[in-house]
Amino acid sequence: MMATDRDNDTIDPVSEVRHQGDGESSREYIIVESRSDPYRVKPFSVNMEVDLMQLNLFIVALVSRFWMIEHPKAVVFDELHFNRFAGMYMNRVFFFDVHPPLGKLLIAGCAYLAGFDGLFKFEKIGQEYMSNVPIWHLRALPAMLGSLTVPVTYQIIVEMGLSRYAASLAAFLIIFDNAMLTQSRFVLMEGILVFFISISILCLLKFRKQNQRELRISSMTWLALLGISIAATMSVKYIGVFTGLLALGVVLRDNWSLVSDKSLTEKDLLKLCSARAACLIMLPCLLYMTVFGLHLGILTKAGPHDDIMTSAFQASLEGGLAAITKGQPLEISYGSQVTLRSTHGKPCWIHSHNHVYPVRYSDNRGSSHQQQVTCYTFKDVNNWWIVKHPSRNSLVVDEPREPVQDGDIVQLVHGMSSRGLNSHDVAAPLTPQCQEVSCYIDYNISTPAQNLWRVEIVNANTEGEVWHTIKSHVRLIHVNTTAALKLTGRQLPEWGFNQYEVAADRDTHQDLTIWNVEEHRYTRSPDEEGGTTEMTQAEMIPLHPTQLSFWQKFLELQVKMLTSQLDAPQDHKYSSEPTEWPLMDYNVAYWLDKDSNAQIHLIGNPVIWFSCVLGVFFYLGLIVFYMLRRQRLCFDVPEGEWQRFLFTGVVFLSGYFFNYLPYCLMDTKLFLHNYLPAVYFKILSTVAVLDHLYHIAR
Structure with missing residues (x-):
């Protein structure tokens, strides 16, 4: 039977007509391919090829x-x-x-x-x-x-x-x-x-x-x-x-x-x-x-690595420094008791103690024989200083309080020894191109005290002109010599108790010359004994906890991550040099079983x-x-x-x-x-x- 045109309209276009038989008895068959032909493109299907190897x-x-x-x-x-x-x-x-x-x-x-x-x-x-x-x-x-x-x-x-x-x-x-x-x-x-x-x-x-x-x-x-x-x-x-x-x-x-x-x-x-x-x-x-x-x-609580970060970062974490600094006075005033921490250098605080610089150093240079000023990596009562007005004798916060502002001249008096932070034209013990920093001792000689420091707030455009706890980054510029108080990063020998050297550098625009107040309280007792007691037992004035934005934390963490490798110890039993890697000169011991002596090595x-x-x-x-x-x-x-x-x-x-x-x-x-x-x-x-x-x- 022949298919009509209408019929052809319904037949699959790939169908074909085949003949079977001879002559009149021949018949025509329409062969129609199935719509489910495996080689046709099917909608809603995925063909997957698996590489067995x-x-x-x-x-x-x-x-x-x-x-x-x-x-x-x-x-x-x-x-x-x-x-x-x-x-x-x-x-x-x-x-x-x-x-x-x-x-x-x-x-x-x-x-x-x-x-x-x-x-x-x-x-x-x-x-x-x-x-x-x-x-x-x-x-x-x-x-x-x-x-x-x-x-x-x-x-x-x-x-x-x-x-x-x-x-x-x-x-x-x-x-x-x-x-x-x-x-x-x-x-x-x-x-x-x-x-x-x-x-x-x-x-x-x-x-x-x-x-x-x-x-x-x-x-x-x-x-x-x-x-x-x-x-x-x-x-x-x-x-x-x-x-x-x-x-x-x-x-x-x-x-x-x-x-x-x-x-x-x-x-x-x-x-x-x-x-x-x-x-x-x-x-x-x-x-x-x-x-x-x-x-x-996720990491919102204080932990063992806090001291690597700045004071502001630490104070933003729950517990730890946040528990100490919460409620601190915000504005530094004349008479304030403060600890000064290096903002960008090693985590340490300006420190002094009742020991003097040796008369002569190992290289035969002479010193001022004044009271040592160092940077100490632990919290200590000898880290406390009093911000004093240069024209007043008062060491307490008077009412009304007078905040310290950008550009003000101050004296810093060591809380435990009552001696002023001083610098002069004497070479520092380990960094002779810088000036020595000391607490002034009056030896009744012709060398006068040079204990005036100008407060320079580095981030005054964001934190304001008033010196603030934690967030204000300051440089302390020595008035007589225009040198900035600096953490050199060099470790003093035994006579300095292996603490870090503090000096004054005329090249003021360095990260290591930036400091911030970490702990702060207002001095109320006018007598020395009462002031010493307040160093450890002062009550805090209520203040909101320190808040840092994500960007502030992110940028600080990036800087610390990229620079902290420089301070890492260079020696390790299994450390190696890149030139030793291609030919595998050294391996690394990963694990040892003390009982069976089984070992894992890289x-x-x-x-x-x-x-x-x-x-x-x-x-x-x-x-x-x-x-x-x-x-x-x-x-x-x-x-x-x-x-x-x-x-x-x-x-x-x-x-x-x-x-x-x-x-x-x-x-x-x-x-x-x-x-x-x-x-x-x-x-x-x-x-x-x-x-x-x-x-x-x-």
Whole structure:
């Protein structure tokens, strides 16, 4: 039967007519394909392709990271710090660390979900965990992220256009590198950091495969994911910033090629550049600050690291200094009793005691033999000073009170010895280019007291002209010599009780010349005995607690994190130099069982590490060789392969040097685990050069 036109309207367009039989007996059959044909595009469906090699490698990684993960049930190396930080998060106690808080927040999140109460005291490496510590859950996050790094690495090699054999090799090397494995099995940061680095590189490659000339959903999605992963990377450790710079450099390089595209209008270019700036600069910065907002929002109580922060920061925390300073008088008046703390230097207070400078120093220079003035790192009754009006003898606060203002001349009288803060043209004990600072002793000789100081409020534009407790940052300028009271940071010898040197420096515009009043009370007793009693027993005048905005806390914490490494001790039994890392000259002992002598050491796989060092040098040599040959118009490899080889070097080799060379410029304590992000890129570089050699050899 023949189909009519109407009938044909209802028949699937891919149907066909077939004939069966001969002559008159032949029949026509209409063959109609099913609408459920498996090769048709179906709405509301997802087609999924599974790479079995990638899946199997991921399973192997999971087994290697999670097998017996609770062993040993004891504190292993820096688990001491990170588990302690997790406990502080649980109790909302402020702590200080030189690295950003995302990794620690993730660990604390796992601890919270596992019901950890934070009461276990992490005291030393090797300490046995009690049953209330969810050690499996704490170690599970680094183990999972370390396992996920393997399939992500596989996909990076594939997205780079290399073979799946190369991808399998790269993933295999990540699985079986001892150092990568060790860092992923314990509560440590490098496994988390390397995962976010790998995600950043994958998102970068995915974004480059999108249409660069248009703002489509797919391209914007990968661009936003790239920004998020960069933020996560630099929020775990600051070395992650260099991965962000690498990604930004690659995107800028691609953008530069779009500038010469005349099919794009200026408006189109502006849109493309704005989208990239928003996702790769603004978004990471916003997320980075969000991480710190969460960190500071949780840690609201005073803790053991408070004294690293300024007085204002400490006073904003519950308990601790806040309990002491709450209710203090706000305005410094003549007759006020104060302690003066270094605002930006080491946490210490101007201090004096009944000991004098030696007549001669070790270098045979002479001193004034006056009463010592130092900076003391502990709270002490000898830290108290009385702000005195230079033309009055009164050492108490008279009514009506007269506040001290910016530019006023004052004398500072030591509360316990009643001697005035003095300076003169005598070299300081350890910093001879500065003047000595002392408490003046009248030896009945011709040297008069020079004890007048001008109050210079550095932040008067925000805090006002009146000298305020805690928040006013002041310089004390010596009237006779125009030198500023300064913490030099140098430690005095035994005659100075190993306290820190205070001097007067004519170069006044330095952070170390800035001080603030931390503790403050009004003196009421006119007699010396009563004034001494008030030093420790004065009642506070009611005042609202100190409040700091998020920006003030955030900026102060950033400065402290970036500068505190300079003050860190340089010697450690297992510290090492960056030049010793590539060939693994040293390892790090992580744990020792005193009963069985079983040990855990951080050490890389020698075969992988040594061969990857050769791989990096061979890659660099090949690039130089090809460039010289191409300069001679000898094109040894096709243009497409050359561009792939060059771009692979830009990403992988740059990633290696970006994560390695900065450590060579750091003057601080470093360990072998700092090298692991560079090791990751070193492995990728070696696999890439092997794949290239295989490709050109075929």
